[in-house]
Amino acid sequence: MTRPTTPPPIDPRRHAVFLDFDGTLAPLVDDPDAVALPDGTLEPLMALQEACGGALAIVSGRKISDLDRFLSPMRFAAAGVHGLERRGAPGGTVERLMTADELDPVREGLKPLLDEHPQLGFEDKGLALVLHYRTVPHLEEAAREGMRKAVGDRDDLLVMEGDMIVEIHPAGMDKGRALEAMLGSAPFEGRVPLYAGDDTTDEYALKVVRERGGVAVKVGEKESVAEFRLSDVRAVHDWIAASLESFRSNEDH
Numbered sequence: 001m002t003r004p005t006t007p008p009p010i011d012p013r014r015h016a017v018f019l020d021f022d023g024t025l026a027p028l029v030d031d032p033d034a035v036a037l038p039d040g041t042l043e044p045l046m047a048l049q050e051a052c053g054g055a056l057a058i059v060s061g062r063k064i065s066d067l068d069r070f071l072s073p074m075r076f077a078a079a080g081v082h083g084l085e086r087r088g089a090p091g092g093t094v095e096r097l098m099t100a101d102e103l104d105p106v107r108e109g110l111k112p113l114l115d116e117h118p119q120l121g122f123e124d125k126g127l128a129l130v131l132h133y134r135t136v137p138h139l140e141e142a143a144r145e146g147m148r149k150a151v152g153d154r155d156d157l158l159v160m161e162g163d164m165i166v167e168i169h170p171a172g173m174d175k176g177r178a179l180e181a182m183l184g185s186a187p188f189e190g191r192v193p194l195y196a197g198d199d200t201t202d203e204y205a206l207k208v209v210r211e212r213g214g215v216a217v218k219v220g221e222k223e224s225v226a227e228f229r230l231s232d233v234r235a236v237h238d239w240i241a242a243s244l245e246s247f248r249s250n251e252d253h
């Protein structure tokens with residue numbers, strides 16, 4: 001485990017900025033559809049995107065269409081569903097690396113579990129399926145086991161654990177690979193990567209960032225390869241605001 005250290009300010013001239021969404025920009029809540037940015041935090045994010053010349057992407061387990069809804073009216077470059085969906089520029093089109101029908105047998109296979117435990121939340125992201133047990137933590141093992149059963153012996157699928165969720169999606173993609181791909185093209189190419197994220201799925205990206213000599217920031221207390229830490233969502237937004245302030249005051253001099 002790394003020592004907790006405050007990250008350096010984000011430098012919009014130098015950094016390619018990658019930010020996770022849930023638990024990093026938006027506080028975790030029971031209902032995945034009720035998530036929201038804290039008041040007054042969208043404007044600084046938009047300002048940071050502009051200062052970075054567009055080199056700011058949201059890297060999330062969410063679908064890009066959901067990110068757009070939560071971040072409306074703003075649009076960002078994004079990697080959604082852990083990189084299975086990509087949008088290289090804010091106004092660009094969303095590219096999908098797989099098709100949703102690959103998960104049809106799993107959708108079908110999960111029905112008995114959901115009939116037996118209707119309190120489990122089910123989220124269908126097209127390219128990924130999620131079981132939520134935040135409000136019913138005693139069903140964690142049932143969710144895990146039910147997902148394993150529904151997947152069977154298919155090795156083209158990956159079961160991933162997130163914060164009070166079990167998720168399944170086609171294998172071969174994670175946030176680290178998504179980040180590497182985005183770093184290969186404009187406006188991210190040639191910049192030093194900076195990533196902030198709170199969950200186990202963010203570790204793939206944090207590892208890539210460390211290997212490339214970038215700034216890896218873990219949000220919260222979980223174990224991490226990151227060298228820097230911020231305590232919570234509020235601290236992330238304070239860091240963004242302080243970075244912008246320092247950037248603007250340097251511009252003025």
Ligand SMILES: O=P(O)(O)OC[C@H]1O[C@H](O[C@H]2O[C@H](CO)[C@@H](O)[C@H](O)[C@H]2O)[C@H](O)[C@@H](O)[C@@H]1O
Nearest residue numbers: 021022028029030032060061062134163164165
């Ligand atoms: O990569 P992220 O942007 O962090 O997205 C990861 C998952 O986020 C959502 O679930 C999480 O947030 C919910 C709302 O706060 C919370 O109820 C849940 O327990 C968390 O795991 C989203 O619903 C998932 O699809 C994402 O994979």
